[in-house]
Amino acid sequence: MDYKYSATDQIASNGASYDNFRFRKVKNDYKDSDAPSIYDLRESEYKDRRFSRSFISVGKKDLRNLAILILVAFVVRLYRIDQPTSVVFDEVHFGGFATKYIRGRFFMDVHPPLAKLLITLAGLLGGFNGNFDFKEIGKDYLEPKVPYVAMRLMPASLGIFLIPISYLTIKLSGFSSTASFLVATLIIFENGLVTQSRHILLDAPLVAFTGFTILMWVKFHNEQRRPFQIRWWVWMAMTGVGLGLTGLWDLLGDPRITPTQWAKHFFARAICLIVIPVSLYCLFFAIHFAILQRSGDGDGFMSSEFQHTLQGHDMQDMPIDVAFGSQITIKHVNTQGGYLHSHKHNYPGGSTQQQITLYPHKDENNLWVLQNQTVPEVPFNESDPMWVRNGDVIRLEHIITFKRLHSHDVRPPVTDVEYQNEVSAYGYQGFEGDANDFWRVQIAEHDKSDPESKERLRTLHTKFRLQHTITGCYLFSHSVKLPDWAYGQQEVTCVNGGSYPNTLWYIEENSHPKLPEDSEKVNYRKPGFFKKLFELNKVMWNTNSGLTDSHPYDSHPSSWIFMRRGINFWGKEHRQIYLLGNPLTWWSSTFALFIFIVAKSVLILRAKRGYKDHLNAVIYTFSLFSPMAYSNPWIKSECQRAKWIKTWDFDCNQHFDTYEQFYSEDLKNLDQANNVTKTEDSISKEPHNVSKDDVGQLFENRHNNNDTVTILNEDEIRNDDRLKEGILVNEKDI
Structure with a gap:
């Protein structure tokens, strides 16, 4: 849009009202694509308007939406987060790094330290003392009493944090509350993101911090017509927390910007987008060095001068x-x-x-x-x-x-x-x-x-x-x-x-x-902080560049478009965790670029005619693949039906044929764990007890009817009076 005259003049010339501006009450639940944004207004034109008073520029409806979305995300991300009770996939590495932080043993990793420090902090708050080595996938957490749930809660919390970030980013980019709600919902029920955020991995922090940076940049960009105001400074500084990037090219080509104004823009961006990010980056490495003061298995990557700053390696x-x-x-x-x-x-x-x-x-x-x-x-x-x-x-x-x-x-x-x-x-x-x-x-x-x-x-x-x-x-x-x-x-x-x-x-x-x-x-001359920082980052870069060998689970960009395969995270006890995105979300986003014009036209026509969109299909596909995210019981036939693409290589053969077998296996495990030697003493002497076969058949019938299956533990079955009397009641009552 060419802003040669004010937005107020444009309104007057078009005979429009302020209701057509974005972030106001949206008519017919869609955004007029030709309507100017409130951020096209100068401060004198909008300062008394109600929609300008909120610091984040969202209304009560958006706050209600955010509350609902966060609640749903909380349930989806944290459901059965204690399962499995053993090491999963790259928890081997990142849990192991937490152990080394707590022991103060130096190590070398290609990733910056912030997310690993957060995982370590979560472990310390949970009571972890570094007595577990996370040596191999499948190693048990329960016997050594590892606070793995507390450590998993850190990435899970950032996975939840991503939901309001995504909503606000879309909303503040000029789209409707409905569009923002749709995007946030798709992210909530994205199976791949759910799987990644439920384990001790770095993916959830990376995605959350990247999303936060984009949101802060959107807020800063929305203040472009009011430079050097308090909000302009705040949002640019917040962008600098996650971003070390500056973009002055557009301003350089703007004839309305004088050299003096451009210089002010330059120094403001230099402070907020360079100094702040670099300072934070250095701060996290300073904490990293302060904790890791003892010689460890990462010494060999570093120079002799660096090594001799570590306890146990001095000369x-x-x-x-x-x-x-x-x-x-x-x-x-x-x-x-x-x-x-x-x-x-x-x-x-x-x-x-x-x-x-x-x-x-x-x-x-x-x-x-x-x-x-x-x-x-x-x-x-x-x-x-x-x-x-x-x-x-x-x-x-x-x-x-x-x-x-x-x-x-x-x-x-x-x-x-x-x-x-x-x-x-x-x-x-x-x-x-x-x-x-x-x-x-x-x-x-x-x-x-x-x-x-x-x-x-x-x-x-x-x-x-x-x-x-x-x-x-x-x-x-x-x-x-x-x-x-x-x-x-x-x-x-x-x-x-x-x-x-x-x-x-x-x-x-x-x-x-x-x-x-x-x-x-x-x-040796002991190197200073910045020399150590430069050397470690150089080693990280060279080590990462040297990782050229193929990996059994590596993938290429061509396979990302159609999600040709996923990654097997964990498999044990006839269950598995397999990283696979929500196919509906994944494929629809791939084709979005090609069908945008058609989809946009259809959505506008549907909104004009009063049609409403529903998210049933997304939630259905999420639930279809959720057993792989939560390691829930899953039978072979359903697992095979879920293989929509031949290249998806999750293993269906390790699952049971019926849910009754899962039930029997759970009972057997309970007996072994509780050392039950004489189960007859704990069973009621009522004459009408329900057999395991009857209850297993109930669960199988319920599942075939698409009802939710609830696995009861042994004590619940033995102590429920209605089951003792042989009465098969509605599962919701059970």
């Missing part, structure tokens, strides 16, 4: 001078593979000599002795220390096995290419070795604050390369894991050419018997 000050005869550990620079390592296991092929690998943890098998091959006749333990200088030829002897670092013209067992040579440990105690044990030190980089580290090896300060004197290749490692015979450790080879950074090494630990106690010492 004593080391002598900075490196001499022949020093006992050292050598660490790789470019990957996080760890230390040059050997152990008493041989390669299965190639030379079959002892393995050389990179190992990410401190270990005695990481220790080597620097031996002088430049002047081999000088014993290192009988003279003053001789520094290792650039160009010196050395041998590295493994302290535990007495074998020396060795290379030859043999292909590696994994990277079997011509330009790569195998690196092994060769020899034995007392053996003089051969020329394939010789390596030349080449200093590549040094610490600018330590000039001596440019001329000779200095602990931590010198980065160097080791060149094999016979073949000319360089000691090399890359992010390639060896098979199980090497315990999945990182491959080490000798490369001709190759990536320069992958041939760089440095000395971390260093000791020498002839060095005086007061010799110069060195240690």
Whole structure:
């Protein structure tokens, strides 16, 4: 719309009234598509109007609708949330992260920490002490008394929160209350969203926060004609809570905006849409670092400087001078593979000599002795220390096995290419070795604050390369894991050419018997918060980018359009949880883009003629697939009928054939749980008891008649007087 004159002028010229404006009382329950919005009015034109007084611009009808929707969402999202009572799908990961937070053990994950912190908080409030490892799908929650319901309530609450967000977003975008109610209802009964929000997963927080951001942006956008007013600031700041994005392009092309006004817009958006989101993002990582202060299984992803900020991974000050005869550990620079390592296991092929690998943890098998091959006749333990200088030829002897670092013209067992040579440990105690044990030190980089580290090896300060004197290749490692015979450790080879950074090494630990106690010492510089933040986010990005292998449950965008398959979350005790969207909602949204014009015309005509729309079909399809969301009893025949598409791979064979079998199974489980040994003592001696077969037949008949089936527990059946008398009453009375 071209706003060359005020909305008041437009009303006068069209002979219209304020009733035609959006967010007013809607005539005939539909919105006039040509009616201007109240947000096209200037403040002077609408300030006395009743519809402007509400801060969120909704009326009593909308508040009633929201109350109804939230109540229904509460029931749908929380129904049987305690089922199943065992670990489901990715609760393995995100429940496990809560355990590590509580224990303070550092871990690495590709997701930012906020949602995981919220799950941990819910667990703490529920009494979780970190004594459960969430190790595998199906692991029982009840015996170790895990407050899993409290932890599931966090994503479930955000799933409920999404409902009013969706309603208000549609309403405040200029559509009717009916349209808003329809959208919110579709989201309530979306089977996939229900399934995701009922378990300890990150999907519900992600969707809820994204929806919140969109809602705040809509509120901010609706205040565009009243910039720098209190509401304008509030809604832009709230958008900044969830959004680090700015959009000044439209303003730049608006001739009515002066450079001064544009600059004010720029700085306002910079504060609310950049500073606030970045500050919150940093705050959550600050909490993350404050909690995870101990060494954990995520250390290996991080740099040595980062690792040494963690308790249990700190290092004593080391002598900075490196001499022949020093006992050292050598660490790789470019990957996080760890230390040059050997152990008493041989390669299965190639030379079959002892393995050389990179190992990410401190270990005695990481220790080597620097031996002088430049002047081999000088014993290192009988003279003053001789520094290792650039160009010196050395041998590295493994302290535990007495074998020396060795290379030859043999292909590696994994990277079997011509330009790569195998690196092994060769020899034995007392053996003089051969020329394939010789390596030349080449200093590549040094610490600018330590000039001596440019001329000779200095602990931590010198980065160097080791060149094999016979073949000319360089000691090399890359992010390639060896098979199980090497315990999945990182491959080490000798490369001709190759990536320069992958041939760089440095000395971390260093000791020498002839060095005086007061010799110069060195240690890692502890990184500050922002350096740690940048490094962790870089590792998260690289790790996520490296997840290129296919997964049994992965999917492609082409399959999302028609919902060709879902994801099996859990299967146990003849029941299952299977992530599958509501087909009616899913498919109708897919085709909405193609049928919008036709649908819009039909809806307007129906509204003019007084027809009303109903949501029975959506609720029916939700109930049809709800057994997979709630792990409710489901018989094979109904499960098979629900397979509308052949590619839906949920398993129907694990279900019983009749509901009577479920009833019998429940009774059996109750007997086992309660240790019932003599059930006759608890059964009434009335002569007209109802048998299990009769009650099971009742439930099956009720189900065939599309009545709601209620499974009674054993005590209810035994203690109900009407059942004792053999009277089959209406199920609602039961």
